[in-house]
Amino acid sequence: LQYQFPEGFWWGSATSATQIEGAAHEDGKGLNIWDYWFEQEPNRFFDGIGPENTSDFYHRYQEDIRLMKETGHNTFRLSISWSRLIPGGIENINEKAVDFYNRVIDELIKNDIEPFVNLFHFDMPFELQQIGGWENRKVIDAYAHYARICFELFGDRVKKWFTFNEPIVPVEGGYLYDFHYPNIIDFRKAIQVAYHTIVAHAKAVQVFKQASIQNGKIGIILNLTPSYPRSQHPADLKAANICDLLFNRSFLDPAVKGEYPAELIELLKEYSYLPVIENSDATLIKNNTIDILGVNYYQPRRVKAKAHLPNPYAPFMPENLFDNYEMPGRKMNRHRGWEIYEKGIYDIAMNLKENYGNVECFISENGIGVEGEETFRNADGMIEDDYRITFIQEHLKWLYKAIQEGANMKGYHMWTFMDNWSWSNAYKNRYGFISIDLHHHCERSIKKSGYWFKQVAENNGF
Numbered sequence: 001l002q003y004q005f006p007e008g009f010w011w012g013s014a015t016s017a018t019q020i021e022g023a024a025h026e027d028g029k030g031l032n033i034w035d036y037w038f039e040q041e042p043n044r045f046f047d048g049i050g051p052e053n054t055s056d057f058y059h060r061y062q063e064d065i066r067l068m069k070e071t072g073h074n075t076f077r078l079s080i081s082w083s084r085l086i087p088g089g090i091e092n093i094n095e096k097a098v099d100f101y102n103r104v105i106d107e108l109i110k111n112d113i114e115p116f117v118n119l120f121h122f123d124m125p126f127e128l129q130q131i132g133g134w135e136n137r138k139v140i141d142a143y144a145h146y147a148r149i150c151f152e153l154f155g156d157r158v159k160k161w162f163t164f165n166e167p168i169v170p171v172e173g174g175y176l177y178d179f180h181y182p183n184i185i186d187f188r189k190a191i192q193v194a195y196h197t198i199v200a201h202a203k204a205v206q207v208f209k210q211a212s213i214q215n216g217k218i219g220i221i222l223n224l225t226p227s228y229p230r231s232q233h234p235a236d237l238k239a240a241n242i243c244d245l246l247f248n249r250s251f252l253d254p255a256v257k258g259e260y261p262a263e264l265i266e267l268l269k270e271y272s273y274l275p276v277i278e279n280s281d282a283t284l285i286k287n288n289t290i291d292i293l294g295v296n297y298y299q300p301r302r303v304k305a306k307a308h309l310p311n312p313y314a315p316f317m318p319e320n321l322f323d324n325y326e327m328p329g330r331k332m333n334r335h336r337g338w339e340i341y342e343k344g345i346y347d348i349a350m351n352l353k354e355n356y357g358n359v360e361c362f363i364s365e366n367g368i369g370v371e372g373e374e375t376f377r378n379a380d381g382m383i384e385d386d387y388r389i390t391f392i393q394e395h396l397k398w399l400y401k402a403i404q405e406g407a408n409m410k411g412y413h414m415w416t417f418m419d420n421w422s423w424s425n426a427y428k429n430r431y432g433f434i435s436i437d438l439h440h441h442c443e444r445s446i447k448k449s450g451y452w453f454k455q456v457a458e459n460n461g462f
């Protein structure tokens with residue numbers, strides 16, 4: 001083998017509750033913001049397909065876990081749906097949800113697949129959004145309570161916990177760029193929401209430590225986007241640094257180092273956008289850093305200095321401080337419009353090694369969404385997704401190099417296990433190792449990449 005990974009490497013994939021479970025109105029589940037938004041504006045969603053059915057993991061988890069086994073998984077990330085477990089968000093536990101997650105966790109363990117459990121993947125209970133969601137500190141307390149319940153219910157068997165998936169995405173989607181509920185544009189609220197999310201994260205870590213779960217680890221999952229400047233010109237370097245502060249270090253530094261970068265505070269001060277804080281927050285954040293970091297990597301950012309002054313009458317946006325740079329010749333996934341730059345994974349890993357105490361981490365998402373995969377189905381009914389194999393392989397090569405150079409990377413999780421419902425494009429772009437035939441009762445079949453991944457996992461390399 002040319003690329004032999006360290007012993008015990010985690011091979012698996014990631015999912016989220018809203019995107020795979022379906023059964024959105026079954027067995028006492030409460031509404032989350034996606035259920036509500038879809039009810040209100042079904043046409044806003046791609047092809048009018050909403051989160052109510054999705055891939056039906058709720059009913060078919062046993063079959064799916066068998067397929068995980070067949071594709072070599074030794075680990076698997078799922079999320080708990082807060083509004084399924086605690087329908088109103090604050091009290092009254094739904095026993096049917098407890099039963100469901102118990103069955104899933106037990107089935108995974110029975111199949112030697114370690115469950116990694118995430119508490120929040122974009123799915124705010126609707127009742128809590130009605131009081132402002134993360135804008136409101138009451139929601140932080142409700143979240144800490146929800147976290148405590150999860151640790152108590154499942155902590156005897158689940159040993160890897162994550163507080164949030166990509167906490168910056170609801171900030172961007174809900175408060176800046178109009179792709180998550182409550183879809184408003186308000187930089188001040190965006191900053192407050194981002195800040196409250198970190199306070200909520202730190203509270204959950206604190207609760208976790210009090211729960212003293214044997215051999216348990218807790219972390220956060222961040223989508224890190226290395227920010228590359230157009231040139232080495234000081235103005236371009238400054239633009240890239242601002243992006244890094246706003247989109248990476250705003251979550252990475254408090255989570256790993258227990259404090260915000262001084263430069264970020266200065267920047268927000270300069271524009272009068274500091275959030276409202278409480279005195280005890282700094283100590284809470286300081287004392288509750290993570291054990292483990294999940295890194296979602298899809299694409300880098302490329303930036304350049306601003307060419308024109310921003311319109312002073314338009315709402316303040318991050319783009320007031322830099323311009324995006326469409327580098328000529330960059331490789332794009334044309335289906336999703338995201339750049340593919342494999343070396344980014346190496347740059348992230350080395351940055352974590354050098355500047356973040358080589359915190360224990362793993363790639364918690366990386367993948368390629370492709371439209372029209374059905375056309376790649378061969379005569380035997382298998383989708384021949386060689387492009388996905390190449391995509392994963394090229395990223396793994398850079399991950400391997402980083403590990404060789406001392407990066408503390410423990411695993412690789414693909415996005416995603418089976419084709420799922422996407423927040424932005426429903427079932428248009430497919431990401432899974434397993435295909436879902438929406439027209440034939442969501443029939444599952446393993447793609448070529450799934451068989452390939454099994455080999456890689458079994459050989460612990462390729």
Ligand code: BGP
Pocket residue numbers: 016019165166169223296336365369415421422423424425429
């Ligand atoms: C990540 C999210 C996932 C998933 C993925 C693919 O940001 O954590 O939930 O959706 O992106 O993105 P999309 O479905 O928008 O193509």
